[in-house]
Amino acid sequence: MELGLSLGDTSRPFGYGSSSNEKNRSKNKALGFCMALGVSFNGRDEEEEGDDEKSSDEQRADNDSRTRVSSADPIQLSLLPLVPVTRNQTGFPWSSENGNSDAGSRGFDVNRVPPSAEELDDGAAISSPNSTVSSFQIDFSMYRNGGSSKRDAEMAGLNEGDNERTSSRASDEEENGLARKKLRLSKEQSAFLEESFKEHNTLNPKQKVALAKQLNLRPRQVEVWFQNRRARTKLKQTEVDCEYLKRCCETLTEENRRLQKELQELRALKTSNPYYMQLPATTLTMCPSCERVATTTNNNSGSAAAAATTTPTTTTTAPTTTTTNPQKSNPFSHTKPRFYPFSQPHHASAAS
DNA sequence: GAATAGACCCCTTTTACGTCA
DNA sequence: CGTGACGTAAAAGGGGTCTAT
Numbered sequence: 580m581e582l583g584l585s586l587g588d589t590s591r592p593f594g595y596g597s598s599s600n601e602k603n604r605s606k607n608k609a610l611g612f613c614m615a616l617g618v619s620f621n622g623r624d625e626e627e628e629g630d631d632e633k634s635s636d637e638q639r640a641d642n643d644s645r646t647r648v649s650s651a652d653p654i655q656l657s658l659l660p661l662v663p664v665t666r667n668q669t670g671f672p673w674s675s676e677n678g679n680s681d682a683g684s685r686g687f688d689v690n691r692v693p694p695s696a697e698e699l700d701d702g703a704a705i706s707s708p709n710s711t712v713s714s715f716q717i718d719f720s721m722y723r724n725g726g727s728s729k730r731d732a733e734m735a736g737l738n739e740g741d742n743e744r745t746s747s748r749a750s751d752e753e754e755n756g757l758a759r760k761k762l763r764l765s766k767e768q769s770a771f772l773e774e775s776f777k778e779h780n781t782l783n784p785k786q787k788v789a790l791a792k793q794l795n796l797r798p799r800q801v802e803v804w805f806q807n808r809r810a811r812t813k814l815k816q817t818e819v820d821c822e823y824l825k826r827c828c829e830t831l832t833e834e835n836r837r838l839q840k841e842l843q844e845l846r847a848l849k850t851s852n853p854y855y856m857q858l859p860a861t862t863l864t865m866c867p868s869c870e871r872v873a874t875t876t877n878n879n880s881g882s883a884a885a886a887a888t889t890t891p892t893t894t895t896t897a898p899t900t901t902t903t904n905p906q907k908s909n910p911f912s913h914t915k916p917r918f919y920p921f922s923q924p925h926h927a928s929a930a931s
Numbered sequence: 932g933a934a935t936a937g938a939c940c941c942c943t944t945t946t947a948c949g950t951c952a
Numbered sequence: 953c954g955t956g957a958c959g960t961a962a963a964a965g966g967g968g969t970c971t972a973t
Binding site for chain 1: 961
Binding site: 657689762763781784802806809 | 938939940941942947948949
């Protein structure tokens, strides 16, 4: 079991495994805060069952996805506010994107690749135990007869003729190395891919082929869609992180302002009453980082003075800590937990 | 062990499409 | 109704890494 603390892309799993790909991922330095408590498994997961005849690539991809997906299962505590927890903890806070809201009205088979005979009667890939899509299979063939709206009907017409031609042309152009016309995915296709993405944000070759078959897309299209989807996830997460950091900055600014004021008051108090608390000057020290006043004296009056010189909230919220457990060796062990959004309190290790 | 090919991923950019004023 | 600006998604291209040969 490992505890991970990440300052980075929270959509990514933490590096429990030793996969070299994880080294790759460390180059992504999106800011974010999250903690994860996870268990590293050495055994095979259920996804791998009955898959002994995989090609090397598939096995590598499986391993890859296992390090990324299975190890992404750890309990992940995202410290980012306003981010609803998703069931797969992939870090995308928006549950439904509507960027392609009208795409579905154009019918389903916009990008349909004429299925080969092998594809038409091949259900094995889809129903394979490795299939990503097995848990939410949809018979997309029903869309081939057109949609419900006028536009759908128009596009259904296109599906019957033009789209077939478009797809053929696209394939031909692709083969000839010419530019292909870019076509939007239908709403159903997008939704299906979205569901698949929630299950696994990366695909192994089998999953890719199965998805492509199910959606009547080219595997390359599925692959590109997942790439773009991961990019969108990361972008969204970055935006959330930025917002969070902004709030952290505001909080810290406010805290700093408060402490400056407190310091000013203490200095004024010291000036107006130089014999206040009868403290030797050398016992008043200040934490260089947080500018909190503390003492290093060993006598009782010193401890009391230390309590008195810290913030009122400190002494009122945890007075017993100061009196019953004087931290002689650690003058900056604050008795009140403070807000440290970026890291552990810089004294925390010594205090604990 | 070094070189190479193939596959995959990420990042950036381009391009096509849809919406709206 | 036509048009240009703008946003978004699909796709391409380049670079990096890893694995198998």
